Amino acid sequence: MATPELPENFREPCPDRILDDIGGAFGMGAVGGSAFHFIKGLYNSPGGHRLSGAFQGVRMNAPRVGGSFAVWGSLFSTFDCTLVYARQKEDPWNSIVAGAATGGLLQVRQGLRASSRSALAGGVLLALIEGLGITFNKFMSRQQDMPLVIEDQIPDKSSETMSSSWFGGWFGGKKEEEAKGFKTESPVGMPFGTAEEILL
Known part of the structure; x- marks a missing residue:
C-alpha cells in the first residue's frame, strides 16, 4: 500500500502541532545551549580544570536554555493554531502575528515598552523567516519545472x-x-x- 505524497511544507494538524513544536524547540535549545555553554565553560575555567568546567556549564545551563526554547515554541504554536482556527486560513500571516504575540507576551512582565519592542522584534524575525521560506520554495519549484535539455556532443x-x-x-x-x-x-x-x- 503506497503512502500518499506529502507537500514539502506539510505540518501536523493543529492540536498535535503544539506538542511537536514544543519537542523540536526543546531539542534545538538543548543542543544549541550545550554547544554554547560548553565553549563558554571551556574558555572561562582555570587551566587544568577546563574540561570539567565545560561539562559543568553544560549540565547547569543546557536544560534551562532548552526549557526557554520549549516555552517559546509552545506559545508560538498555540497562537499559530488559534489564528488558523479564527481565520480559517493557513498562510504566512499567521506565523508573523504569532511570533509578534509570543515576543510580546514573554516580555509583558518587563513593562509595556519592553513588551512592544519584543513583539516588534518577534514579528520582524518571523516575517524574515517566512519571506526566505517563500523565496526558497519558489526558486525550487521553478528549478523542478524547467525542462531537461540534453545536448548531443559532436566529437571535434x-x-x-x-x-x-x-x-x-x-x-x-x-x-x-x-x-x-x-x-x-x-x-x-x-x-x-x-x-x-x-x-x-
Missing part, C-alpha cells in the same frame, strides 16, 4: 587530427603511412612479389 574532428598529426610525426608515422598506402597483388608467376615491394 580538428582536435583529433591535430593530436594524431603531432603524435604521428614522432611515434606512429610509419603505421599511418602503411594504412594510407595500398598493396597490389602481383600476377601469378611473378617472381619478385608485390608491386610495392619491387618499387622499394
Whole structure:
C-alpha cells in the first residue's frame, strides 16, 4: 500500500502541532545551549580544570536554555493554531502575528515598552523567516519545472587530427603511412612479389 505524497511544507494538524513544536524547540535549545555553554565553560575555567568546567556549564545551563526554547515554541504554536482556527486560513500571516504575540507576551512582565519592542522584534524575525521560506520554495519549484535539455556532443574532428598529426610525426608515422598506402597483388608467376615491394 503506497503512502500518499506529502507537500514539502506539510505540518501536523493543529492540536498535535503544539506538542511537536514544543519537542523540536526543546531539542534545538538543548543542543544549541550545550554547544554554547560548553565553549563558554571551556574558555572561562582555570587551566587544568577546563574540561570539567565545560561539562559543568553544560549540565547547569543546557536544560534551562532548552526549557526557554520549549516555552517559546509552545506559545508560538498555540497562537499559530488559534489564528488558523479564527481565520480559517493557513498562510504566512499567521506565523508573523504569532511570533509578534509570543515576543510580546514573554516580555509583558518587563513593562509595556519592553513588551512592544519584543513583539516588534518577534514579528520582524518571523516575517524574515517566512519571506526566505517563500523565496526558497519558489526558486525550487521553478528549478523542478524547467525542462531537461540534453545536448548531443559532436566529437571535434580538428582536435583529433591535430593530436594524431603531432603524435604521428614522432611515434606512429610509419603505421599511418602503411594504412594510407595500398598493396597490389602481383600476377601469378611473378617472381619478385608485390608491386610495392619491387618499387622499394
